Amino acid sequence: MSWKWHERGNFTYLTIPKWSAEGIDLGFSTRVGGVSHVPYDSFNLGLHVGDDPTAVLQNREHWLDQWGVPLSKVAVGEQVHGTNVLWINEEDGGRGSRELETAIPATDGLVTQSSVGLMAFFADCVPLFFYYPDLKAVGIAHAGWKGTAHKIGQKVLECFEEAGGRTEDAWVAIGPSIGPCCYSVDERVAVQFRANYHETPFLHRQEDGHYLLDLWEANKTLFLGKGVRLENIEVASVCTADNPEWFFSYRRDGARSGRMAGWIRRVVSS
Ligand SMILES: [Zn+2]
Numbered sequence: 001m002s003w004k005w006h007e008r009g010n011f012t013y014l015t016i017p018k019w020s021a022e023g024i025d026l027g028f029s030t031r032v033g034g035v036s037h038v039p040y041d042s043f044n045l046g047l048h049v050g051d052d053p054t055a056v057l058q059n060r061e062h063w064l065d066q067w068g069v070p071l072s073k074v075a076v077g078e079q080v081h082g083t084n085v086l087w088i089n090e091e092d093g094g095r096g097s098r099e100l101e102t103a104i105p106a107t108d109g110l111v112t113q114s115s116v117g118l119m120a121f122f123a124d125c126v127p128l129f130f131y132y133p134d135l136k137a138v139g140i141a142h143a144g145w146k147g148t149a150h151k152i153g154q155k156v157l158e159c160f161e162e163a164g165g166r167t168e169d170a171w172v173a174i175g176p177s178i179g180p181c182c183y184s185v186d187e188r189v190a191v192q193f194r195a196n197y198h199e200t201p202f203l204h205r206q207e208d209g210h211y212l213l214d215l216w217e218a219n220k221t222l223f224l225g226k227g228v229r230l231e232n233i234e235v236a237s238v239c240t241a242d243n244p245e246w247f248f249s250y251r252r253d254g255a256r257s258g259r260m261a262g263w264i265r266r267v268v269s270s
Pocket of ligand 1: 178179180181182183239240241242
């Protein structure tokens with residue numbers, strides 16, 4: 001398996017050794033090892049879910065200590081289930097990392113060639129990670145069903161292509177999220193996918209008229225369709241709803257639940 005569980009001190013997170021070897025720090029946190037109380041126990045990294053901000057900041061600092069990066073060198077977008085993607089520069093470091101107000105407004109996808117780390121937050125939505133070796137650029141996107149239906153993953157690839165990047169050389173990773181085992185959706189959701197995709201083999205119709213939606217497969221299909229090579233797509237295939245000891249889950253726990261962080265940064269040697 002390309003994704004690996006990793007323990008460092010009292011932290012457990014997932015990473016991809018192949019990306020680390022390339023000088024790309026990539027991580028997806030678990031709920032373990034933090035200071036937040038029920039129902040955000042304990043390693044909640046989301047400021048927007050009603051948790052004590054002091055606890056969240058302490059958790060964020062602990063998380064970033066693992067990567068040797070201060071809050072002032074991290075950029076965070078305001079996640080609105082949209083498809084906006086934005087280039088981040090050195091001067092964006094610190095935006096949204098300490099408070100919600102300074103986050104990059106209404107932007108679910110971030111890309112950068114700078115040394116600024118990109119962080120986004122997830123309970124069941126799909127974390128997408130990107131690396132273009134030719135551009136020395138990385139990216140992250142927040143893709144729930146809306147983002148996936150409206151193809152934010154494809155928008156990120158197009159952003160890199162506009163900068164001259166070759167998608168056939170791109171690396172892409174799909175992190176832990178709610179899986180096809182647990183993600184039952186209704187016709188209202190299915191119709192949005194049918195409107196945007198030629199085929200929807202990732203929607204599995206159930207006897208009750210609902211569908212099991214495979215967001216991993218939908219995003220993978222998008223990437224393959226844009227020319228990303230199969231061997232460069234790393235799917236974690238880990239379900240957040242099925243693993244309450246490791247992950248928060250909006251579907252399982254409701255609105256008052258914590259958030260894991262997706263993290264990516266190009267390690268720039270000076
Ligand atoms: Zn599941």
